[in-house]
Amino acid sequence: MPHKLVRVRWVDACEPDCNSDLELSDAPEPQNVDHVGFLISERPGHIVLASLRKPFGGTSTFDYMTCIPKCCIESIRQLDESGDLPIDNGRKEAT
DSSP, X not given: XXXXXXXXXXXXXXXXXXXXXXXXXXXOOOEEEEEEEEEEEEOSSEEEXXXXXXXXXXXXXXXXEEEEXXXXXXXXXXXXXXXXOOOOOSOOOOO
């Protein structure tokens, strides 16, 4: 079963880099996130995205999974996988 490639816009918690001896004015704001990945699971309260899919040998394995609570999600958009983009990778064309 192919997994949908999606962009999820969501709001994440954050903290300052330096997180001690802070003033009230140093309080951070939530951060807006655009996360692109393969939608590998959807449950009642959350989704799981994987940033890498390794579809070899008839099965897939995944790397860099992220669980996102649905209450933090603003939108999910399925991305178009209709064709390859041209790339100059420095390789010579096979003859």
